[in-house]
Amino acid sequence: MEIIATRPKSLTKAQFTYCPGCTHGISHRLVAEAMDELDMRNKMMGVCPVGCSVLAYNFFDCDMAEAAHGRAPALATGMKRARPDMHVFTYQGDGDLLAIGTAEIVHAANRGEHFSVFFVNNAIYGMTGGQMAPTTLPGMKTSTSPYGRDEQDIGYPIRACELLATLEAPYYIERVSLLSPQHVLKAKKAVYKAMKFNKEERGFTFIEFVSTCPTNWGMEPMKAFEWAKENMLPFFKLGVFKDKSVEEEGK
Amino acid sequence: MAEKVLMKGNEAIAEAALRAGCRLYFAYPITPQSELIEYMSKMMPKVGGTFVQSESEIAAINMVYGASGCGKRVMTSSSSPGISLKQEGISYIAGASLPAVIVNVVRGGPGLGDIQPAQGDYFQATRGGGHGDYRTIVLAPSTVQEFADMAPLAFDLADKYRIAVLILSDGLIGQMMEPVEFQPAKTDEELEELGRQHESWCMYPNEDEPNHHHHIINSLELDPHVLSDLVLNLEKKYNEIEKNEIRFEEYNISPDNEIVCVAYGTAARITKSAIDELKKEGKSIGLIRPITLWPFPTEEIKKAVHNNVKKVLTLELSLGQMIEDVRLALEGKVPVEFIGRVGGLVFSPEEVKAKIEEIL
Incomplete structure (x- = not known):
């Protein structure tokens, strides 16, 4: 019998603590597979955020640091500067990266720090119980926007990729989604590319995963995928927002 | 040199x-x-x-x-x-x-x-x-x-x-x-x-290491019993530091002291000038200058304030913060007076001298 798929070496044997139907399992796996495929695990340090993936240090089988809310890019800066011979990634959610940690992500990207950021956007604060996030869609009901997000009162969702793509330094920025098998296959390619650029010390790389939160959206997992395709993808458009390798390699 | x-x-x-x-x-x-x-x-x-x-x-x-x-x-x-x-x-x-x-x-x-x-x-x-x-x-x-x-x-x-x-x-x-x-x-x-020196616990990925390790730098522990143990371990470390690392300077401390001053940093420099002036006039004033503010030289202050000392004077460029630690150290043994300046102002040696003379 031939084994065609197995647990990546870069994941520990610990059982995920995510809700049923949550997409964190998929994005964890994609990051770990890229680490395996590029043989980076023994040179890798990761940073976990505050949010649902706060315990990700139990799942990624490499050296890990747990950051204060939003500070993962600052930690990663300190880590990469301390060990420039090693590779670094952060794994962050939307509240972490686009609310409390906006300054840290913008300036780390602007300095062109040599690490990868994996950003999970599910339009809600999951861990604290479904409050409004900086990426919550207009009209979307959450536990702190019970009448729906009023963009006249609290503003529109922030688009991370578009924001960071205005900066000169970032090397590669792409938004992918985890909403169907086809999307996941595309996401896998993007994660691999970011990790490859990371390994080659090309610069700052950023992958956004448009994801779901069935628990706090109050939907069954399959319904959540459909809802996200209909509502999130028109606002958070998939695609490559920056890829300096195209210019460098003249493709 | x-x-x-x-x-x-x-x-x-x-x-x-x-x-x-x-x-x-x-x-x-x-x-x-x-x-x-x-x-x-x-x-x-x-x-x-x-x-x-x-x-x-x-x-x-x-x-x-x-x-x-x-x-x-x-x-x-x-x-x-x-x-x-x-x-x-x-x-x-x-x-x-x-x-x-x-x-x-x-x-x-x-x-x-x-x-x-x-x-x-x-x-x-x-x-x-x-x-x-x-x-x-x-x-x-x-x-x-x-x-x-x-x-x-x-x-x-x-x-x-x-x-x-x-x-x-x-x-x-x-x-x-x-x-x-x-x-x-x-x-x-x-x-x-x-x-x-920190390889046993720090993040140090190493390609050549035969046994893959998984070092985690973290302050999160959701199990209250485990967190309790972690904090109690910190306490052990703090007790160790209190035992070993107290640093302070004694200036003109003697059995003749009627007043012992407690001041640190810039306030202590100024106090020393005032003590030197008073010494010329035959007045014996001592100074304890904490060099470590934590751990605080509690026992050392208690020891310096012998039975002939009438008063202790705490001098700070604040409304009086260290004075609480001085009072805790002395446990009401002698009155603790205070001279302070705030707003970025600094007292002069003359002002300190005048205050000491006032309470002598």
């Missing part, structure tokens, strides 16, 4: 940190510590180290957390309002048991305050400063020489106990020029050895 050079306190502490093996420094500009960050920006590249001017003090202390988690000697510095911003990171550094050196060139507060010397950050410095149950070692220099000497001391203590060490200077010591003599710089071999 090494050559003495005339230097500002802020530059002297930076040079001394480099000599102590600090190769990573992250900070944000603020007066009156700007010479420190400027010195680092100029000199760090020359020793092959890393200097990053961060986007905020919050980012700087979290860069320190990341670099320290890799087992490296790392420092940040700021002045009072910036140190308030760093408190989040200092709490996490305490929770994760990371070594770090933080310099506070204290200025007048609260709020933006002013940029003159003050000692209003004593409570913040000696009570942890951020959230949760923790301590940082606090060193208080009173000369530029002592400020510089505290860099290697702070790094050694930080490494030994895996703790944040705060050097609590002020705008006067930071800005003042005095002759200073530096300890020799660490050799490459010593630096390499320093780099290896």
Whole structure:
């Protein structure tokens, strides 16, 4: 019998603590597979955020640091500067990266720090119980926007990729989604590319995963995928927002 | 003997940190510590180290957390309002048991305050400063020489106990020029050895290591029983530090003392001048100068205040913060008087002399 798929070496044997139907399992796996495929695990340090993936240090089988809310890019800066011979990634959610940690992500990207950021956007604060996030869609009901997000009162969702793509330094920025098998296959390619650029010390790389939160959206997992395709993808458009390798390699 | 050079306190502490093996420094500009960050920006590249001017003090202390988690000697510095911003990171550094050196060139507060010397950050410095149950070692220099000497001391203590060490200077010591003599710089071999001392716990991915490890730098523990054990372990460390690391200076302490003063840093310098003047007039006044503000020289103060001492005088550039620790030390044995200045003002030796004469 031939084994065609197995647990990546870069994941520990610990059982995920995510809700049923949550997409964190998929994005964890994609990051770990890229680490395996590029043989980076023994040179890798990761940073976990505050949010649902706060315990990700139990799942990624490499050296890990747990950051204060939003500070993962600052930690990663300190880590990469301390060990420039090693590779670094952060794994962050939307509240972490686009609310409390906006300054840290913008300036780390602007300095062109040599690490990868994996950003999970599910339009809600999951861990604290479904409050409004900086990426919550207009009209979307959450536990702190019970009448729906009023963009006249609290503003529109922030688009991370578009924001960071205005900066000169970032090397590669792409938004992918985890909403169907086809999307996941595309996401896998993007994660691999970011990790490859990371390994080659090309610069700052950023992958956004448009994801779901069935628990706090109050939907069954399959319904959540459909809802996200209909509502999130028109606002958070998939695609490559920056890829300096195209210019460098003249493709 | 090494050559003495005339230097500002802020530059002297930076040079001394480099000599102590600090190769990573992250900070944000603020007066009156700007010479420190400027010195680092100029000199760090020359020793092959890393200097990053961060986007905020919050980012700087979290860069320190990341670099320290890799087992490296790392420092940040700021002045009072910036140190308030760093408190989040200092709490996490305490929770994760990371070594770090933080310099506070204290200025007048609260709020933006002013940029003159003050000692209003004593409570913040000696009570942890951020959230949760923790301590940082606090060193208080009173000369530029002592400020510089505290860099290697702070790094050694930080490494030994895996703790944040705060050097609590002020705008006067930071800005003042005095002759200073530096300890020799660490050799490459010593630096390499320093780099290896934390390998058992720090993040150090290693391609060649046969047994893959999984080191985690973390202050999160959701099980209250486990967290309780972790905090009780911190307490053991703090008890150890209280036992071993108290530092203080006795000045003119004798059985003839009728009054014993307690002052640190700049306030202690001024007090010494007043004591010298009073000595000429035949009056015997002693001074205890705490050098570590935490751990505080509680027993040492109690010992110096013998039965002939009528009063204790605490002198601070604040509304009176250390005086609480002095009173706790003396347990009501003698009255504790106070002279203070706030707003960045400094008392003169004459004012101190007059106060001592008043209470004699």
